Amino acid sequence: MEGSSTPYIDTPYGLLTEGGRWYHVTEKDVEEYAGTVLDHVPLGQLLRWADTWIDSARTVVVWVLPLMLWGLSVEWAVGGAFVLFTAWASLSPALPSLLAVRAVSMLDHVLAQALYYVLAMSAVAAAETYGALGAGLLGFVLLRWGVLEWAIGHVVRPLRQSLYPLPVADQVLRGLIVRVALKHRLSLPQVDDITKNILDNLDSHQETDTDAS
Incomplete structure (x- = not known):
């Protein structure tokens, strides 16, 4: 977590917000596939918006x-x-x-x-x-x-x-990334890869939970 104002923790299985909500995509994934979006809206703000919209x-x-x-x-x-x-x-x-x-x-x-x-x-x-x-x-x-x-x-x-094909938190975060890109007329040619990474991280997280139990 980069500073106390950043409302999330980056883990190998995804992002955990201060409200206890999991997003099954890592900070590196978002920077790789939607880095131009983060130039306009920081990841912390996207996660705040996503948490707010889910509730x-x-x-x-x-x-x-x-x-x-x-x-x-x-x-x-x-x-x-x-x-x-x-x-x-x-x-x-x-x-x-x-x-x-x-x-x-x-x-x-x-x-x-x-x-x-x-x-x-x-x-x-x-x-x-x-x-x-x-x-x-x-x-x-x-x-x-x-x-x-x-x-x-x-x-x-x-x-x-x-x-929805994704867990609701991931669905909302992906939607917000796409809408920021549309607003600023940004190209996101790898947006489908975000979905794939979310599903891969979700599967890995579930397998880890199963092994632990």
Whole structure:
């Protein structure tokens, strides 16, 4: 790890971010196959964006849930939040737009979310819709603690595996690299080799885990 500001550790099996997420590609691989991209966006920033986008379903639902509770019945709002979370978590790895990633990064601040919920739930309480108030407060806690993500993961993981050729973290990182290249009109003739290296590193990591157990 190059300095305390770099949010990852480079290992023989891939990159481990400070949030505990594995990317099955090494720093050397990225520099070899997408070095021109790193001239515009450092690898540490790409990984921050990728981590943020992978968790974006939580962020989006945190901000949308109070609006649903204000305009819909509690049952419809909660059901809509579940559907939105599942759909976003399943489909978003294919759509890591740079603009959207920056927007989600701003919306992911805990203090901004907490202030938003104080204001939103105060309005709900003033309207004396206490069922919506309870659902909003409980929803915020479940979303921020990752409980909803864990519960819905049993549905989302098989969907992701059927939709994408790579593990979701690698899928998002690869997508961001491609989008930075498109933005700056860079050529990435070896982009398919990144995919091959990811799969090779994933296989090596899995074999090592099997031998260790």
